[in-house]
Amino acid sequence: MNEVIGIIIAAVISWLNFVLIDTWMGLPEAPGVKGAEVIGRNIKKRGGDLAGGFFQGNIVCSPDASAGTLLASIGCYLIGTPEGGLIAAVLVFFGNRLCADPGYAGTTGALTITILIALTSYIGLTPIMFIAGMMIAILTIQGLYHPASSKLLGKIAQRMGRYTEIE
C-alpha cells in the first residue's frame, strides 16, 4: 500500500482506538492521578472543557491508551506482531502502577491495537505506519489548540455517558 495513505488510515485507527478506549475507561470522569486535575482545571481556565481537560491531564500524567497504542506499535515493529504488543502491554501495566493509577486503560489500549495491527496487516498496513499515525493522532489532541480539542473530547464523553460530575 502507498505509504502516505497507509499513515493516514493508521492515524484514524489509532485516534479512534485511544479516544474511545480512554473515554470508555472513564478518563474524562475524574482525574485518576493528582497531576491530572491541575492540568484539567488549567485547560478549563483557558476556555476549554473540564472533562476534556481531565482526559488530557490523564494522558500527560500516566501511560493510558494513547501510550499503549504507541508503545504496542513500537513493540510490534521491533519485536514482532503479537509478542511485541504483549510485552508493551505488560510494561504499560507496570507504568500505570508506578504512577499510582488504578485504571487499566493503557493495558487495554495496547492489547486492542495489537489485535488491530494483526488484522490490518492483511490490507497492507505495517506497524511503522501506526507509529507515525499515533504521532499525528496525539498531535491533534495535545499539540494544536487545547480549548478546541478538550471541547471535542468533552462532547464524545457526553455521548458515551462518561461526562465528569466534578465542578
Added chain:
Amino acid sequence: MITEIVGIIVLFAAVRTLIAQDRSERMLYLNVIGFGMSALIALYIQTPFGAIIAITYFVASTLSSNAIAYSIGRVKDEIILDD
C-alpha cells in the same frame, strides 16, 4: 519518511513549548515531545532491545510529568510570606 514526520512533529511541539505562556500548557506540549522521542528511539535503534528502551523511556517520562504537574498544583497554593 516516517522519521521525518516524527521529527517535524517534535520540532513543532518544541517551538510551541518555548512560546507557551503557561506552565501547565507547556506540560501538554512536552507530552507530545515525549511521544516523539520514544518513537525516534524505536526508529533509530532498530533492535528488539530498542523497543524496550523506548517503552521504558516513555513510562519514565510520564512518571516525571506526573510529579511535575502535581508540584505545579502545590506551588499555586503556596503563600509567600516574605514580600
